[in-house]
Amino acid sequence: MIHAQNLTRRFQLKNETVEAVRGIDIDIAPGEIVAFLGPNGAGKSTTLRMLTTLLPPSDGTATVAGFDVRRDPVEVRRRIGHIGQGNGSFDGLRVSEELYTQGRFYGLDRGTARARAAELLDQLDLSEQAERDVARLSGGQRRRLDIAMGLIHRPGLVFLDEPSSGLDPQSRANLLDHIRRLHRDEDVTIVLTTHYLDEADAVAERVIVIDHGTIIADGTPDQLKSKVSGDLITVTLQDPGQASAAVDVAHRIPTAHEIQPQSDGVAFRVEHGDIAMPELVRALDRAGLAMSGVQVQRPTLDDVFLNLTGRSLREED
Numbered sequence: 672m673i674h675a676q677n678l679t680r681r682f683q684l685k686n687e688t689v690e691a692v693r694g695i696d697i698d699i700a701p702g703e704i705v706a707f708l709g710p711n712g713a714g715k716s717t718t719l720r721m722l723t724t725l726l727p728p729s730d731g732t733a734t735v736a737g738f739d740v741r742r743d744p745v746e747v748r749r750r751i752g753h754i755g756q757g758n759g760s761f762d763g764l765r766v767s768e769e770l771y772t773q774g775r776f777y778g779l780d781r782g783t784a785r786a787r788a789a790e791l792l793d794q795l796d797l798s799e800q801a802e803r804d805v806a807r808l809s810g811g812q813r814r815r816l817d818i819a820m821g822l823i824h825r826p827g828l829v830f831l832d833e834p835s836s837g838l839d840p841q842s843r844a845n846l847l848d849h850i851r852r853l854h855r856d857e858d859v860t861i862v863l864t865t866h867y868l869d870e871a872d873a874v875a876e877r878v879i880v881i882d883h884g885t886i887i888a889d890g891t892p893d894q895l896k897s898k899v900s901g902d903l904i905t906v907t908l909q910d911p912g913q914a915s916a917a918v919d920v921a922h923r924i925p926t927a928h929e930i931q932p933q934s935d936g937v938a939f940r941v942e943h944g945d946i947a948m949p950e951l952v953r954a955l956d957r958a959g960l961a962m963s964g965v966q967v968q969r970p971t972l973d974d975v976f977l978n979l980t981g982r983s984l985r986e987e988d
């Protein structure tokens with residue numbers, strides 16, 4: 672569905688050249704749901720704008736939905752939906768009218784445009800708002816309308832740029848549910864950009880991590896996390912004064928590594944948290960240390976990013 676080689680984009684400013692995207696290769700098969708994950712300024716939007724023909728590459732090639740983005744931009748645009756960061760919809764129109772007009776714009780006949788608009792309003796839980804003025808929609812409803820607009824002509828491939836940015840947590844969760852459902856029901860390939868770790872984790876079957884204009888990791892969330900070396904165990908003691916003794920205990924646990932003293936206990940990684948746990952409890956018992964709590968955390972995509980770059984994506988939020 673997408674093949675890009677050495678895709679590059681430079682911006683010439685007065686005194687400097689910004690290399691926003693530095694020669695990336697991407698292959699995305701039909702039916703995939705892929706997230707481009709990276710901090711602000713990583714080059715995600717620029718990549719998306721090249722793939723959607725809004726911006727010519729400085730170097731490299733890309734075919735999208737079977738057509739070259741440089742030679743056949745019109746053919747590419749016909750086959751894709753692009754939901755940008757801003758609102759594509761206009762105030763002053765009713766929701767159903769807006770969708771219908773978009774359908775007509777894409778060449779659907781009146782009956783088909785009306786039926787498709789009704790179908791999408793239903794799928795995106797907007798039927799109740801169909802006769803409402805677009806200006807009166809909530810942020811989440813408006814994003815859902817933007818998505819419906821991008822899907823009206825049944826594209827095989829949809830690009831979503833930061834779909835949930837600016838939404839409150841509940842509207843975000845709701846929007847992500849809708850994206851997952853559309854992927855399942857509409858037989859559509861989805862590429863989205865996000866700087867939210869949980870969004871990439873919850874929605875994407877494949878995550879392409881972008882930093883400073885290059886791809887630094889590519890795989891399923893589980894594959895990426897399995898590269899982080901093991902689960903994180905954090906032990907809290909009833910008596911914080913015994914923290915150094917807990918550090919000694921951690922050193923005796925097989926596979927324990929990255930052992931970090933804490934003010935009231937110890938944190939360390941082990942290969943498998945569930946396997947290490949009984950041994951840990953016995954060892955603490957033998958040392959006469961009473962726990963007030965213990966936490967086992969599977970690696971997160973943030974650990975993956977931290978491992979690769981030495982920086983946390985969370986700090987960028």
Ligand SMILES: Nc1ncnc2c1ncn2[C@@H]1O[C@H](COP(=O)(O)OP(=O)(O)OP(=O)(O)O)[C@@H](O)[C@H]1O
Pocket residue numbers: 682683684689690691709710711712713714715716717718866
């Ligand atoms: N039109 C432009 N002119 C100059 N520099 C630009 C332009 N567009 C983007 N850039 C620069 O290119 C780099 C990548 O920007 P891009 O918007 O692709 O990042 P991003 O990962 O999408 O981040 P965000 O989530 O903030 O949009 C940034 O350093 C940005 O300042």
